[in-house]
Amino acid sequence: MISLPLDDLDATDRLAAALARTAETGLCILLSGPLGAGKSELARSFVRAWLGDPDTEVPSPTFTLVQPYDGPRGTIWHCDLYRLGDPGEVEELGLSEAFADAVVLVEWPDRLGTALPVDRLELTLEICHGSDRRIAHLTPHGRWTGRLDEIETGTLPGE
Numbered sequence: 001m002i003s004l005p006l007d008d009l010d011a012t013d014r015l016a017a018a019l020a021r022t023a024e025t026g027l028c029i030l031l032s033g034p035l036g037a038g039k040s041e042l043a044r045s046f047v048r049a050w051l052g053d054p055d056t057e058v059p060s061p062t063f064t065l066v067q068p069y070d071g072p073r074g075t076i077w078h079c080d081l082y083r084l085g086d087p088g089e090v091e092e093l094g095l096s097e098a099f100a101d102a103v104v105l106v107e108w109p110d111r112l113g114t115a116l117p118v119d120r121l122e123l124t125l126e127i128c129h130g131s132d133r134r135i136a137h138l139t140p141h142g143r144w145t146g147r148l149d150e151i152e153t154g155t156l157p158g159e
């Protein structure tokens, strides 16, 4: 696991952009952390970077649970499973296919149960109380392994 300080929203945005550069279809990111930790902010920045379009609207898929976007590097799904009833609904949402064919960002991945995709990056955002500071904890699995080198050495663009 690597841990990175994110001093402000801008730092979260830069981490998302760096992850989007190294990501490819078939890889997913499981975004954990408490309410207001910044999961949706990170996902929004990631989607825009993946699409190469800073103006794309990225609303929280609170009620649809999933929101796909098509881009030049492939399809990306933004999922918020907070309201998922039971893990069986994952099939109905088409998530299994998406895990294979798209980049998938999942908020509240604990709702997936135990059937986690192999090629996943577990990213947990920790809130430092009373400030904009966050700490990102990243644990790569499967094809994510070895992809965080650039991020680990602190060469995030804009720093």
Ligand SMILES: Nc1ncnc2c1ncn2[C@@H]1O[C@H](COP(=O)(O)OP(=O)(O)OP(=O)(O)O)[C@@H](O)[C@H]1O
Pocket (backbone or CB within 6 Å): 006, 007, 008, 009, 010, 011, 012, 033, 034, 035, 036, 037, 038, 039, 040, 041, 042, 107, 131, 132, 133, 134
């Ligand atoms: N360093 C930071 N990184 C991310 N967000 C930050 C940071 N500092 C402040 N914020 C603010 O914290 C809030 C994070 O909200 P966001 O909706 O992304 O949280 P969330 O983890 O998705 O919550 P939920 O579980 O309700 O979906 C935003 O208002 C954002 O501006």
Ligand SMILES: [Mg+2]
Pocket (backbone or CB within 6 Å): 039, 040, 041, 060, 080, 107
């Ligand atoms: Mg959210």
